[in-house]
Amino acid sequence: MYKAFYGLNDNPFSIAPNPHYMFLSDRHREALAHLTYGLGETGGFVLLTGEVGTGKTTVSRCLLQQIPDNTDTAFILNPSLTELELLATLCDELEIKYGDNPTLKQLTDLISMYLLNNHKNGRNTVLIIDEAQHLRSEVLEQLRLLTNLETNTKKLLQVILIGQPELQQLLKRQDLRQLAQRITARYHLLPLNKDEIALYVLHRLQVAGRHEPLFTRKAIAALHKHSGGIPRLTNLLCERALMAGYGQAKVPIDHKMVNQAAVEVLGDIDVSSDKRWPYVAAAALVLAFGLSFYLFNRSAIDENSNTASVLPPASANVVASGIDNSPMTVTTAVQPPLSSSPAVNAEQQILRQAMLQSSSIDNAFAGLFGLWNKQPIMGLSACQAAQQQELACYQQQGNWHSIMRLNYPAVVYLQDAQANVFYGVIVERQAEQILLQLGEQQFWVNKDWFDRHFSGTFEILWQPDSVLPREIGQSSSLAQVQWLENSLAMVNQRRARLLSQFDSDLEQQLMQFQRQHGLKPDGIAGSQTLIQLNLYLSQQGPRLAAAEVRR
Structure with missing residues (x-):
């Protein structure tokens, strides 16, 4: 009209999907690179998650376009199936014929025979499941059993799971831990x-x-x-x-x-942020006053009962931070002892309230900026504000060890037991505990608590020491090749060699580094590899621990 x-x-x-309008942002390209890497390795499971409408289907369509011609693809759009229905649908997609009323074993045998024949003929088989958050746990287990068929070097069936953030929570279930361990690449797609x-x-x-x-x-x-x-x-x-x-x-x-x-x-839209600010400030003051009142009364009770104590940071599990960011230690634990005293229940309530009130990623980034002695800039995104202050953003998928290896304070994407998303900042690490900031409060939590709530996505700020080249490879200058050798030697804590060319040993060291960090092991130091190296080499900014072994 x-x-x-x-x-x-x-x-x-x-809103109808049209390939002519396909738009790949940097995030979509990064997601595509992660999935392509996952499929290019030894197989298994590849995971893509994101909120409704973020472009997961766009990424999957691009992935399909890049899959080699010697690949047979099965696409399941409605995964609300039983184990038998899933296998029958997989047979239908791969054009595997089966008789009337087949049993689970018959379908499994037919699929196994198909996969073996495909491998013998030099063909790959990929199963893509959309809306995978609707998969039942027993169906996921059946998928895992299908991927048991393998050679010495690769799985014969590769599975791509695409779903909403609830899928991440589903895969954290204890009965699905074996499947979760087979995920070779994962990416959480963020909004634009x-x-x-x-x-x-x-x-x-x-x-x-x-x-x-x-x-x-x-x-x-x-x-x-x-x-x-x-x-x-x-x-x-x-x-x-x-x-x-x-x-x-x-x-x-x-x-x-x-x-x-x-x-x-x-429907009704929120009041503009400038009009909300007085209410936010008032709420913060009320929260701070209430918390101070609670701590004051708690101290008075402890003094009267002669049981006051101050735990060292690695033992104290809850730290409440005031408006002026001067933390006050509270001698309590997130993981309560067997006795459930009223005080412990109150402390758990403080943590739960902090989780509920930490749904803004902008507030989390404000805390991260504070650790760098910087501040957000009104009207700019966090990464734009970082660039204005000579910093850079870096988002990565990983786990506890990924964050601790980098050793930078990080904004982390978390989920509660009901799969509600909230955001925190990892401020400090001591042994197997971290100091987690939620809004204006800080809590010491242990690795087990963090693993149960971490969604897999984190973002850090860092300060590049120099302008990075686009890539370093076989045709690069000797100065760049030597810099790459020196950098990898420093990361691996070994003596650097004096090079006259980009040799095979350097290529193997580089590929090992790339594999360790979920990068495509192509033996070329591209932009993502160079950023990862510089994150280790940079001497600027705060760290989680004073010294960290990086491997």
Whole structure:
């Protein structure tokens, strides 16, 4: 209806998947690289998670386009199946014939025979399951059993699980630990930032035939605010805003039209952040006063009972931080003893409340900036604010050991028992405990608690010491090759060799480093490899522990 008015030859913001409008942000490309790496190795399971509408299907479609021709692919879109139904669907996708009313064993034998024949003929087999958070635990276990078929070097069936964040929580179940250990690559896809939303909107408009800007800068900011960076929601808001602009015969689309579109699409929208600030400040003061009152009364009780004690940081499990960031130690534990006194219950409640109130990643980044003696900048994303202050952002998928190996304070993505997402900052490490900041409070928690709540995604700030080359490989200058040798030697705590060329030993050292950090082991030090190396070599900024062995 409005296409001629805006000079478009197509509807640019349809939510129907259209390969012509495929937009790959840096995050999507990174997700694609992780999945490609996972499939290129020894097989097993590859995991892609993300919120609804973040572009998981886009990444999976790109992955399908890159799968070699000698690969047979089965795609399951509705995984709400029993074990028998799953195997039958897999047979249907791979065109494996089976009789009426087959048993589980018959289907398993047919699939095993198919996989063996494929391997003998030099063909690979990949199973992709979308909406995998709906898979039952017994079905996941059946999938694991299917991947037991292997040679000395690879699995004969590779499985890609695509799902919402609940899938990560599902795979943390004790009865699925064997499957979780077979995941060779995982990536959690985050929403787009404001700059990426601008590029996303511009890309879709250009594909539809319009090359002039149509949305103002304030309109783009409003789109990002209301959509939260979710591409699907962005499409809905843009579509409604274009309809409004057409009705008013108005170009360009401004932030007021986007705000109105948000009311119509999403319902009531939040009050702007500047109007919310007084309420947030008041709530913070009330929280601080309540916490101080609790600690004061607790101290009085301890003094009267002559049981006051101060535990060392590695033993104390809860630290409450005041508004001025001067921590006050509370001699309590997150993991309570067998006796459940009222005080322990109150302390657990403090932790639970802190978790509930830590749903803003911006607040978590504010805490991370504070550790660098920096601060967020109003109107800029965390990474943009970092760049303005000569820092850089780095996001990675990993576990406890990945974070401790890097030894940087980190914003961590966490989940409670109900799969609600919250964010914290790892401030310090002592042995198997970390100091975790949630909002204005800090808690000593142990590795077990962290492993049960960590979703696998973390982000750090770091300060590059120099401008990095694009890559270092066989054709690079001798100075760059020697720098790479010196850097790997320092990371591995060995003596560096004097090189005259990029030799095979250096290539093997580089590939080993890449494998250890989930990078593609291609023997070329590309941008991700160089960043990872520089994270280790940088002497700038805070660390979790004074000294850390890095391997």
